[in-house]
Amino acid sequence: MKPETLFDKIWNNHIVHEEDGKPTLLYIDLHLVHEVTSPQAFEGLRQAGRKVRKTNKTFATMDHNVPTLDRNNIKDPISAQQIETLENNCKEFQIELFDLASPYQGIVHVIGPEQGLTKPGSTIVCGDSHTSTHGAFGALAFGIGTSEVEHVLSTQCLWQNKPKTFEVRVDGIRPKGVTAKDIILNIIGEIGTAGATGHVIEYTGDAIKSLSMEQRMTICNMSIEGGARAGMISPDEITLNYLRDKPRIKSLDNLDSLMSEWRKLASDQGCVFDKKLLLDAAKIAPQVSWGTSPGMVSSVDSKVPNPKNIEDPVKRKSIEDALTYMDLKADTLIEDIKIDTVFIGSCTNGRIEDLIAASKIIHGNKVSPKVKAIVVPGSQVVKYQAEKLGIDKIFKDAGFEWRESGCSMCLAMNPDKLSPGERAASTSNRNFEGRQGKGGRTHLVSPTMAAAAAIEGRFIDIRAYDVDLGDY
C-alpha cells in the first residue's frame, strides 16, 4: 500500500461524498461553538426551520467576551447579550454548554483537550481560527466562518477543497530557555504569514516529538499565523498517555481498541508531502515579535530590522508601517525595548505547564514597579490546578493579578485591553494593530520571556536565567 500522511488518512476516513470538479463533502466529528461566531448561525437555523443534526457532537462555551475579574457582573450590555444569546441557543437546540457557572468553562481550545473531547483521527471545527490547536492530537482541526458553522450545525458535514500538505520538520535538541512558543514563532518568521496558505502543516522531527502535549498545542495553535489551514502532529505514546485519564475518554468501553487505531494514524514512513521545510532546534533562540504581523520576529539577542536594508518595496513599506505603529526605531536592540504590561494566558499559552514555567521565573522576584502584569488561566480547571499547586500565590506575591479564565487580553473583546500607546509582552498569538486594544503595541513571546520581562521591565535573554525549567 502507498505510504500515507496522517492528513491523508483522516481525510480519506471522512469522505461522505465526492465527485469530479466539486469540493468533497467531509464528515465532522466534533463541532465546538462559542458566543461570538455562532448567533447568526443559530438565527439562520431558526429562520429555515432546521435543527442541529448531532447534538452529541456539538459543545459550546463562552470565552471571548467573559470578564476575568468579576464574571458574574458583565457590564457591557452587548457582551452580556451575546453570552445570553448563546445560553438561549444552547437551550433551544439542546447543546451541552460549559457556562460561566461550570467548573469546566474556559477557552474553547483549552477545554476541548482537557475534557477529552479532542480525539486523534477526528475532524474538528469551530468558528475560530485557532481551532488548529487540536491538531496536536493528530486530528484535522480548522477554523470556519459563521455560514459554515450553520452548515455543520444542520448537516454535520462541510464542503472542502483538499488542501496540500506541508511537512515542517524540526530536528535537533532545543537549547535551554527555548520553548515551543519560540519554535513556532521562529517557523512563522521563516515561512512568513502566508507561507503555508492552502496547506495543512504536519510538524515532525525529534524536537517536536520530544514536546509534551501542551507544548504541541502551542505549536499547532499558531499554524494559522503561518497561513496554514490546519497544523497537526502524528499521535504517539505521549498523546495516548495524555488522553488516557481525560474525563470523556477514560470511561469509553472500547478505549483499548481506539488506542490501537490511534497509533496507526501516524504518517507512514516514506509518505510524500507537497512541501517541506527543515529546521534545526539547536539554532533557535528565544523569540520576540517587533512588528504588527506574527512573522515579524527576531531573536532576543538581535535587533529590530532596518527597512533600508530591505529591497522588496512591498516588504519595506510593511516594515516601515509596523515600526511607526510600534513606535520603534530601526536597529533598536530587542533587549532595550521597555514594556508597560505583561499578559500571560490565551489558547496559545494559558495551560498549566505554561503557568508553572512562568511561576518558576517569577518565584522570589517582584514585578517591576513600572509594569502591570496579569495571569489569566486558560480554563477553570487550569486555575484550580494552579491554585492547588500554590502557583497563584507565587504570582500574587510578585505583584501579578490572578484572574478568572477567558480569552482576556488576547483579543480585547472584554474589559482586559491595552490603552493607546501601551506596550505589552504577551503570550498570545497575534500582534496585529489594535489587536489588544486600539493603539496598543504587542510583542509576542513565550510565558518564560513574558515573566522575565515583567520583572525586568524590558526583554531579556531568558537563557541567562539560572532557573531549572525541566522539559519546558
Place this chain on the structure above:
Amino acid sequence: MEKFKTVESRPAPLDSSNVDTDQIIPKQFLKRIERTGFGQFLFFDWRFNDDGTENDKFILNDPRFKNSEILLSQENFGCGSSREHAPWALRDYGFKVIISTSFADILYNNCFKNCILPIIVDEKHLNYLFNSSLNFNDYKVIVNLDEMTLRDNKGFSYKFNIDPYRRKCLLEGLDDISLTLMHEEKITLYENKFSK
C-alpha cells in the same frame, strides 16, 4: 444567497499587505448578533480619527474611491481570525470584488458565502491596476464572472482562474445547506457505518 452579477467600478487601491481581519472589522464590533449593518465599521480604526471624524489620509475616504465596488490590496489579504464579520462588513460597505496577489484561506472561503468574488492576479497585473486606478480619473474595471475576465476601459483584459464549483454557486446564488441536504442519504449512511 443573491446572484453575482457583472461589476463595473473604479477600484479602490489599498496599498497594504497582510491586511488582517482585526483591521477589516475591529473586535469591538463583533458583539452584534445580526449579520447586517457591519459596513459602517469596515476598516474602522483606519477610516476614522479618534474624535470620530474621517481620516482624510485613508484611501477609502478619498472622494475618487468613495463608491468603489472593487477593492485592490497587496498580498495575504484577510489573514487572521475566521470572523465572517469581515466579509459581512466588506459586502455591506459595498465591495463585491477583492483583487490581490494572495488571500488567507478562511477569508477567501468566507467571501464566497457572501457574494463577494476574491480574484487572485500576479504582482505585475496588480501593480498595473493600482497605478491605473490612481492615475486615471475615468478609470473603470469590469469584472465578468461568467467569462472569468477582468477588463478596463484602457484596453486591458485578463482572464482569471476560479474554482468552477464556486463560480457556479456565486453565479446561481446557490445555498450550500440545501445542496448538502440533497446528499442526506449518504450522510446517514456514513453515520451508521462510522460514527454513532
